[in-house]
Amino acid sequence: MRVDILASGSRGNAILISGSGSSILIDAGLPVHKTLEGIRAANVRPRNLRALIITHEHIDHSFSASAISRRLNLTVMANRPTLAALNERGNDGFFGVSPFETGRAFDAGGFTVTPFPVPHDCAEGVGLVVEQGPKSLGICTDLGFATSLVKERLKGVDALVVESNHDPGMLMEGTYPWHVKQRIKGRQGHLSNAQCADLLKELATPNLRAVVLAHLSQENNRPELALSSAMGVLKEVGADSRVELFAASQDEPLSIAF
Ligand SMILES: [Zn+2]
Numbered sequence: 001m002r003v004d005i006l007a008s009g010s011r012g013n014a015i016l017i018s019g020s021g022s023s024i025l026i027d028a029g030l031p032v033h034k035t036l037e038g039i040r041a042a043n044v045r046p047r048n049l050r051a052l053i054i055t056h057e058h059i060d061h062s063f064s065a066s067a068i069s070r071r072l073n074l075t076v077m078a079n080r081p082t083l084a085a086l087n088e089r090g091n092d093g094f095f096g097v098s099p100f101e102t103g104r105a106f107d108a109g110g111f112t113v114t115p116f117p118v119p120h121d122c123a124e125g126v127g128l129v130v131e132q133g134p135k136s137l138g139i140c141t142d143l144g145f146a147t148s149l150v151k152e153r154l155k156g157v158d159a160l161v162v163e164s165n166h167d168p169g170m171l172m173e174g175t176y177p178w179h180v181k182q183r184i185k186g187r188q189g190h191l192s193n194a195q196c197a198d199l200l201k202e203l204a205t206p207n208l209r210a211v212v213l214a215h216l217s218q219e220n221n222r223p224e225l226a227l228s229s230a231m232g233v234l235k236e237v238g239a240d241s242r243v244e245l246f247a248a249s250q251d252e253p254l255s256i257a258f
């Protein structure tokens with residue numbers, strides 16, 4: 001399985017997953033031209049894309065959902081509350097729609113995708129486990145805290161894209177208005193570096209080979225802080241030599257294969 005993170009952060013998210021001649025796109029938070037550019041740069045033919053999955057309706061995940069869907073003849077897959085929220089915002093008119101039920105596995109272009117609920121201030125946000133053959137990938141960003149269900153679902157995956165949004169000190173000392181700071185660090189907000197590290201400690205099973213820290217705040221975090229926090233726990237549990245650790249960025253695509 002190959003994962004191309006075209007962009008990750010509050011200015012736009014898109015993840016391309018490829019394997020066995022098929023690709024799917026997770027989220028469409030970038031403008032159309034940037035998404036197409038990213039897909040081509042990853043050496044994926046846009047016509048090999050089979051589906052577009054939207055994790056939640058926030059604009060950094062859905063900005064070009066409708067335009068990409070029509071441009072590439074892609075069926076949009078999301079749960080009904082997310083589809084309704086997109087519709088309310090006029091982000092609709094998709095080429096095709098295939099609603100999924102949170103908690104129930106479904107097929108997307110030859111990948112088995114299991115969506116699970118995450119606590120976030122949106123209609124019904126989901127994290128995903130994506131499987132093809134013996135390989136499995138967990139994707140989990142935009143969550144206020146890791147519930148026991150989140151841990152249960154992500155345990156045992158081979159690779160993980162997980163949120164490491166902010167350093168709490170930088171957030172509190174930063175320029176964001178008070179209510180935004182409260183939102184980010186709240187139970188429906190975003191995962192801090194320390195929360196991410198705590199989660200990683202539990203997910204560092206012998207299967208785990210690669211971890212991508214994602215949705216890093218450009219205002220309230222620095223890649224080196226997120227990486228050293230995560231590396232700290234991987235060392236603590238003796239997983240640092242077998243797990244490759246990366247930080248995804250808003251502007252530089254990142255590609256991993258496992
Ligand atoms: Zn987001």
Ligand SMILES: [Zn+2]
Nearest residue numbers: 056058120142
């Ligand atoms: Zn969000």
